[in-house]
Amino acid sequence: MPKPILEVQELHKHFHTAADQVVKSVDGISLTIQPGETLGLVGESGSGKSTLGKTVVGLLEPTSGKVVFHGQNIATARGSQKRELNRNMQMIFQDPHASLNPRFRVGDIIAEGIDAYRLARGQARRDRVAELLERVGLHPDHAARYPHEFSGGQRQRIGIARALAVKPQFIVADEPISALDVSIQAQIVNLLKDLQQEEGLSYLFIAHDLAMVKHISDRIGVMYLGKMMELADRDSLFMEPLHPYTKALLSAVPASNPSAKRLRERIVLHGDPPSPLSPPVGCPFHARCPAATEICVRYIPEGKEVRPNHWVACHLF
Amino acid sequence: MNVTSTKLDQPLDHLFHPVDRSQLADQTLAYTSVPMWKDKIRKLVRNKLAVIGLALLLLIMLLAAIGPSLLPHSPSAQSLTQTNLPPSAEHWFGTDDLGRDVWARTWAGARISLLIGFAAAAIDLIIGIIVGGISGYMAGRSRFGDRIDSILMRIVEILYSIPYLLVIILLLVVMKPGILTMIVALSITGWVGMARVVRGQMLLLKQQEYVLAASKLGTSHAKIIFKHLLPNAAGIIIVNLTFTIPAAIFSESFLSFLGLGVQAPIASWGTMANDSLGVILSGQWWRLFFPGFMISLTMFAFNAFGDGLQDVLDPRSHQ
Ligand SMILES: Nc1ncnc2c1ncn2[C@@H]1O[C@H](COP(=O)(O)OP(=O)(O)O)[C@@H](O)[C@H]1O
Ligand SMILES: [Mg+2]
Numbered sequence: 001m002p003k004p005i006l007e008v009q010e011l012h013k014h015f016h017t018a019a020d021q022v023v024k025s026v027d028g029i030s031l032t033i034q035p036g037e038t039l040g041l042v043g044e045s046g047s048g049k050s051t052l053g054k055t056v057v058g059l060l061e062p063t064s065g066k067v068v069f070h071g072q073n074i075a076t077a078r079g080s081q082k083r084e085l086n087r088n089m090q091m092i093f094q095d096p097h098a099s100l101n102p103r104f105r106v107g108d109i110i111a112e113g114i115d116a117y118r119l120a121r122g123q124a125r126r127d128r129v130a131e132l133l134e135r136v137g138l139h140p141d142h143a144a145r146y147p148h149e150f151s152g153g154q155r156q157r158i159g160i161a162r163a164l165a166v167k168p169q170f171i172v173a174d175e176p177i178s179a180l181d182v183s184i185q186a187q188i189v190n191l192l193k194d195l196q197q198e199e200g201l202s203y204l205f206i207a208h209d210l211a212m213v214k215h216i217s218d219r220i221g222v223m224y225l226g227k228m229m230e231l232a233d234r235d236s237l238f239m240e241p242l243h244p245y246t247k248a249l250l251s252a253v254p255a256s257n258p259s260a261k262r263l264r265e266r267i268v269l270h271g272d273p274p275s276p277l278s279p280p281v282g283c284p285f286h287a288r289c290p291a292a293t294e295i296c297v298r299y300i301p302e303g304k305e306v307r308p309n310h311w312v313a314c315h316l317f
Numbered sequence: 318m319n320v321t322s323t324k325l326d327q328p329l330d331h332l333f334h335p336v337d338r339s340q341l342a343d344q345t346l347a348y349t350s351v352p353m354w355k356d357k358i359r360k361l362v363r364n365k366l367a368v369i370g371l372a373l374l375l376l377i378m379l380l381a382a383i384g385p386s387l388l389p390h391s392p393s394a395q396s397l398t399q400t401n402l403p404p405s406a407e408h409w410f411g412t413d414d415l416g417r418d419v420w421a422r423t424w425a426g427a428r429i430s431l432l433i434g435f436a437a438a439a440i441d442l443i444i445g446i447i448v449g450g451i452s453g454y455m456a457g458r459s460r461f462g463d464r465i466d467s468i469l470m471r472i473v474e475i476l477y478s479i480p481y482l483l484v485i486i487l488l489l490v491v492m493k494p495g496i497l498t499m500i501v502a503l504s505i506t507g508w509v510g511m512a513r514v515v516r517g518q519m520l521l522l523k524q525q526e527y528v529l530a531a532s533k534l535g536t537s538h539a540k541i542i543f544k545h546l547l548p549n550a551a552g553i554i555i556v557n558l559t560f561t562i563p564a565a566i567f568s569e570s571f572l573s574f575l576g577l578g579v580q581a582p583i584a585s586w587g588t589m590a591n592d593s594l595g596v597i598l599s600g601q602w603w604r605l606f607f608p609g610f611m612i613s614l615t616m617f618a619f620n621a622f623g624d625g626l627q628d629v630l631d632p633r634s635h636q
Contacts, residue, residue, distance in 0.1 A: 059532065061459075102549070145346070148348065151348075153343055154347060184343075
């Protein structure tokens with residue numbers, strides 16, 4: 001196995017709220033990403049996906065645990081090493097309207113990292129911006145425009161160009177297609193795949209349902225209340241989901257093929273996920289789990305590799 | 318790559334197949350371009366009350382500048398033969414008990430009121446942006462940042478609970494009453510409101526994804542503060558100013574009326590109103606009416622303009 005580009009080890013990110021309560025938004029997550037690989041991450045809203053993504057790229061400081069990039073702990077890097085790590089890990093955001101400063105021209109938005117890292121100036125900077133605009137399917141003339149003149153999908157392309165500008169090796173894409181129309185979603189996914197092949201990028205691709213990560217992911221992780229419930233190769237997760245929560249998520253993915261339909265019975269989850277402020281004792285999913293038993297109420301299940309490269313945290317296995 | 322697409326047939330699958338380059342582009346501008354500021358001015362002009370407010374403000378400022386020179390009377394010239402005259406062609410606003418022209422004194426007073434209002438607001442603005450900005454930017458950044466934030470906010474809370482009347486009384490122990498004393502007194506407690514507004518904006522804006530993106534892209538703290546945060550907070554800061562300036566003007570009038578502010582013989586709307594208290598019963602209505610009316614008109618003009626500006630500049634008011 002090649003050396004992973006990213007290793008996340010037992011990562012915790014807890015927030016203290018005003019009422020002195022603790023939210024364990026990320027509660028002991030471990031994962032690795034190989035060079036050129038895409039790890040899809042799904043989970044309901046509030047399960048801690050964004051917090052994990054932001055902690056991984058260093059926008060948030062972990063409460064405990066480690067993020068190791070190319071063998072280097074990002075928490076202990078200093079000076080130019082730290083800048084280099086920062087440059088190599090970029091992020092694409094969910095909201096195409098909130099992720100671009102309304103007062104900046106598109107050219108200056110895209111060049112923000114170029115300026116900060118002094119990668120180019122003057123004519124070279126303009127050329128690089130034009131090249132990036134074309135790279136993401138926009139027109140070089142768009143550099144002089146303001147974000148409000150663009151559609152959601154186009155704004156997302158601008159956000160992608162901005163991240164690409166500093167030539168990162170790894171990008172966290174935090175629900176980059178959730179706010180877009182279905183036809184536009186496919187365009188953006190295709191663009192990201194295309195860029196991945198040409199630039200050799202690795203992605204942590206976040207979405208709130210499995211249909212969105214299916215086409216881009218090599219492996220998929222399923223998160224629930226800050227914990228990883230299942231992590232497996234894309235195909236084995238789709239064909240042989242193990243965790244009851246994954247099965248429930250999968251049953252919500254529309255299947256037009258009757259044989260696929262027969263394979264999956266529809267499992268409807270009742271109620272909302274419990275509040276992360278007062279997570280249940282035992283398995284976080286037990287209250288909504290159709291297969292919950294006594295042990296699930298008492299003990300938190302450990303992650304187990306039940307098949308090669310197929311991890312699940314469930315007492316059934 | 319497409320193995321599962323065929324295995325797990327789905328309605329959308331055809332959209333996710335590799336496409337040729339030309340289909341990867343999306344180059345038509347979605348919206349026609351109207352510069353943001355033009356759009357905002359258009360919105361403001363459509364608001365009648367805001368336009369009236371602005372027109373009145375400009376008129377008051379113009380008259381403060383040139384009003385006294387429209388009549389051949391100086392605001393301080395006394396004339397024992399011309400005392401207590403009602404409004405006439407020669408004295409548009411009448412005269413007071415020392416024979417001074419009330420028109421000239423009203424606009425001389427406007428200068429004082431506007432000077433104190435703008436000066437106090439400018440000091441509030443500077444201290445408020447610095448303290449609120451540091452507090453909001455540092456909060457949640459690290460343990461040290463939280464410490465700074467809570468120390469600054471503790472100071473703000475303490476000052477917020479002290480009435481400015483108490484401050485000026487204490488100040489008068491060490492300073493002579495007058496314009497400077499009043500500006501200092503109003504600023505000591507006045508900036509906390511602006512600091513709270515700026516801090517709130519900082520906390521809100523620094524969570525915005527474009528600010529996170531900027532910090533991820535290695536943009537310096539100074540650039541994030543001055544290029545991303547403050548420009549996007551400017552609208553709400555300006556709106557807040559349209560409420561702090563009239564508040565300072567009113568405080569000036571009130572303090573001068575109580576005799577704690579501007580001292581005779583300098584004219585101010587507050588001292589003029591105070592001077593006229595004894596004579597209002599004997600029918601010399603113009604002595605109280607004109608300064609009182611100007612205070613009210615100024616308050617109205619600022620509030621009308623401020624409300625209109627808020628609709629345009631404060632994104633929260635659209636929701
Ligand atoms: N800055 C913060 N302060 C306090 N709680 C937070 C903060 N950010 C996220 N949370 C909480 O952490 C949990 C996970 O949030 P998030 O990571 O945004 O989930 P997701 O992206 O999966 O929807 C939520 O309950 C949220 O309220
Ligand atoms: Mg999220």
